[in-house]
Amino acid sequence: MTNVECEFMSDILRAVKSGQWTDSLRNHAASCPRCQETRATTMMMKELVANNPAHRLRDYRVIWLKAQYARKEERLTKFDLLALVGLSLSGIAGLFGLFLLMLPQLSGRFLDIMVPAVPRLSTVLSSGVPVLVVTGVAVMIWILTRDSIFIEK
Amino acid sequence: MDEEVFRAFYERTNRALWLYIAGMVKDNELADDLFQESYIKVLQSRIEYKNEPQMKSYLYRTATNCMRDHWRKMKREREWFEAEGGEAAEVRNPIELRHDLQAAFSGLSLQQRSLLWLAYAEEYEHKEIADILMLKEKSVKVLLFRAKHKLIELAGKLGITREVTP
Numbered sequence: 001m002t003n004v005e006c007e008f009m010s011d012i013l014r015a016v017k018s019g020q021w022t023d024s025l026r027n028h029a030a031s032c033p034r035c036q037e038t039r040a041t042t043m044m045m046k047e048l049v050a051n052n053p054a055h056r057l058r059d060y061r062v063i064w065l066k067a068q069y070a071r072k073e074e075r076l077t078k079f080d081l082l083a084l085v086g087l088s089l090s091g092i093a094g095l096f097g098l099f100l101l102m103l104p105q106l107s108g109r110f111l112d113i114m115v116p117a118v119p120r121l122s123t124v125l126s127s128g129v130p131v132l133v134v135t136g137v138a139v140m141i142w143i144l145t146r147d148s149i150f151i152e153k
Numbered sequence: 154m155d156e157e158v159f160r161a162f163y164e165r166t167n168r169a170l171w172l173y174i175a176g177m178v179k180d181n182e183l184a185d186d187l188f189q190e191s192y193i194k195v196l197q198s199r200i201e202y203k204n205e206p207q208m209k210s211y212l213y214r215t216a217t218n219c220m221r222d223h224w225r226k227m228k229r230e231r232e233w234f235e236a237e238g239g240e241a242a243e244v245r246n247p248i249e250l251r252h253d254l255q256a257a258f259s260g261l262s263l264q265q266r267s268l269l270w271l272a273y274a275e276e277y278e279h280k281e282i283a284d285i286l287m288l289k290e291k292s293v294k295v296l297l298f299r300a301k302h303k304l305i306e307l308a309g310k311l312g313i314t315r316e317v318t319p
Contacts (some may be wrong), residue, residue, distance in 0.1 A: 005294065005297075005298060013273070013276065017276075037301060037302070037305055038301070040305060040308075041269065041273055041301045041304060041305065042273050044254055044257075044258075044304065044308060044313075045269060045270065045273035045274045046273075046274070047254055048176060048254060048255065048258055048274070049172060049176070049274045051254075051255070052172050052175055052176065055171060055175070055181060057167050057168070057171055057188070058185070058188075058189060060159065060160050060163040060164070060167075062189075063163070063189055063192045063193060063196075064156055064159055064160075064196070066189070066193055067192070067193045067196035067197060068196075070193055070197055071196070071197055074197065
């Protein structure tokens with residue numbers, strides 16, 4: 001058995017659907033087993049479609065609103081992730097800065113050994129840490145409120 | 154896709170898509186859920202609406218994937234339940250098979266049903282079917298041929314005969 005359809009397959013399909021047969025197509029269908037199968041299958045499928053009960057479909061607005069909500073939720077999940085990363089980074093930076101501030105001698109010695117060319121980095125850091133923390137918090141607030149500020153149409 | 158474009162697209166495609174899904178799953182409630190999920194996924198994907206056939210193909214592909222995912226989940230749940238020592242639950246099929254033809258159709262695999270539905274009920278070209286079912290065009294020809302034979306064979310076993318001469 002070869003898995004090849006007859007060249008008249010699409011014509012048979014159309015004829016079964018429309019009920020319009022030309023004489024030559026009718027003669028061909030009567031003698032071609034492939035086309036007989038196509039015709040039988042088309043009739044069966046037609047019957048299956050016709051047998052489906054009338055069913056009330058959902059209003060498009062319900063689906064539209066659900067999609068908007070799902071999209072918003074998806075975006076919020078991304079924002080949550082960003083906020084978490086932002087929070088973690090600013091937290092780590094803050095802790096590191098705090099550690100350096102609380103142990104100035106240690107930090108001084110550490111900096112003198114590691115980076116002798118940088119003068120009084122602890123002073124720079126001491127003024128920089130609050131700025132860093134405030135910036136981190138501001139970025140987080142922006143990320144979390146962005147969705148409610150820019151409401152999508 | 155804005156709301157107005159979606160409304161028009163939905164109105165043109167909803168009936169046929171629901172019939173396609175219901176024809177595959179034979180469960181109206183499940184068909185409703187998968188139907189809704191398909192449209193939501195299409196909207197979520199932010200695919201650009203270029204033309205109707207492209208969008209329709211994408212919609213059917215999404216619906217087919219939703220059905221596939223549902224089947225896989227059902228299969229996993231059954232296997233897990235069996236592994237836990239329970240008896241496998243019957244596949245839920247709340248709609249009575251209204252006649253033998255539906256029983257014959259239900260005897261086909263999801264892929265075979267999809268192929269036949271898209272080719273014979275929706276009259277999609279082989280290329281479009283290949284796109285929807287993510288198959289090669291050549292494979293569609295062969296698989297469709299086999300699906301057709303299987304349906305005729307199953308119908309024959311159930312004593313369903315259709316007039317074959319026009």
